[in-house]
Amino acid sequence: MKILKISFALLLCAMVSSCSNEDDNTENLAGQTGTLIIKFDNGVGDQDFIFGTSYTKSNNESFQLSTLKYLISNIALTDDEGNTFMYPSEKNVFIINEANANNAGEIYVTLDEVDAANYTNISFGLGIDQDRYALGAEGQGNFLTTAEAEGMMWSWATGYRFTRLDGTYSSNTVTNEALNIHMGSVGTSVDNYNEISLSLPNTVVVREDKSPQIHVVADIAKLFDGETSVSFDDGYAQVHVDATTTGVIANNAKGMFSVHHVHNE
């Protein structure tokens, strides 16, 4: 029994010392892949996002939501040597739906077969870019059906809804008026696709035997009080296909994401 324990302790020591060699340049990562989880966590300022809860914004307005969804695509990771890993295009589009969140309010995006590397940056698009749209309805794979079922499509000519918020708002003049932000690009005439690039607070180590997690927080308040502050009373309670209002919301949305922390396990 004692011998067993000592040998176990020795084994642990061996494991410990092998871990410390990890940063050596000698490590050969060619062909190795791992799984990476990106956790999307919606908030409003310094509060967790909760359906049906009223949040205050500028202009003495408040809002509460019953739907909160957005499309994420083109997730790419850049490693400490400047190489970029782009997740395979046909799988690289996701619906982040608050209704699917776990108890902690997190929606998981699981990327499998990610190249093993030490990643320092993540980028992704909010919405669908014109290249993907140009593939036509038949070029969208299953995602078109999924998006339709989730209410994230207009007809094909108009395209995808990138961001969907449904709820009500109150202001100095109205109480519990409808609030519907259904915005995306508009066919090929308005392009509201934007990419967000975020440096990681510490390196994300993807390996065959490691499943790191990137915790991304989306501050919904920034949609209305971002680079531009908008007023619901002033035309921003119903945002659909108008080139101006959708552009303002899309531009604000660029600033709503941040990486809260990273887990390497």
Place this chain on the structure above:
Amino acid sequence: MKFKILISLGLLLCLGCTKNDTEIAYQPVYLNVEQPSNFPDIVYNLENNPVTEAGFELGKSLFYEGKLSANNAIPCAFCHEQAFAFTHHGHTVSHGVNGGIGTRNAQPMQNLAYQSEFMWDGAASHLDLQPVIPLTSDLEMGETVGNVITKLQADSYYQNQFKKAFEDGAINSENLLKALSQFMVMMVSSNSKYDKHVRAEDGVTLTQIELDGLATFNNKCASCHATDLFTDQSYRNNGLSVNPRLNDLGRYDIFENPNDIYKFKVPSLRNVEKSFPYMHDGRFATLEAVLDFYDSGMVDNGNVDPIFKRNDGTLGISLSAYEKESIIAFLKTLTDNEFLTDERFSEY
């Protein structure tokens, strides 16, 4: 995390090896549980479970012991980190074995000897019984007490340490829980700036803004956050909007008494600067968000405590910007760095 556990496991095994052959005997060295002069009396029955050096050490080992969980990797300390007043740093709700995610925010662990009921809903009416709840929860440690006992019985460190800690030396559920309580009742946080001010120790005084905050606090908050434990230990519905994802009914789950819907235990505010996020579901990340909520965010969810009713019938505690700022300055005087770094409670 796993790496640390492996090291500590390795160390434990090494200790086990070296101490194996020495004579093990029950020779109790009693430890005194502090009774700070500004605290209510101890309510934990120490006569029934006097704290000894060996019992405290055993309780501490168990607190940091992965074997208390189904996958041997989620000790109590996983969700109760010392630097954050023994809460799960930054987590709204906590993660457990096999990716389980709980429904409530991990509460701080401090000054438990002076309280009679535990958990957000008071599900544990005795400190000795509290650990059974997280230990057996599928979302937390996912184990059974019986299985933990079997694992500990096979471990030479525990074979020895239970003999040192208890006269009968048995590795059983009673001694397991008593040892954990011995560790927990010693966790006293009573040396914050506020405490020293109240007890007029070391010439510590509060600044003007801290004193202003204390005065407002006494006027507007202390009816619930009462005594120097900063809780009246009651259960109240404070008008949080209901989170439909969790639909947590709070104390109602204990007795199914309709009057208890959405009631949660008034939390202590000690080390509150470090124990963020706040509320039973961790929805508020900052103290500013908490005070904004009390000032203007409360909703009538059907059973709000009448203490929150303003004269005009609306709900809330009106607070000016300076009142909020000064209350927060005062709350930060409740941070007890001696406690947060006390090596008696540290893993290493």
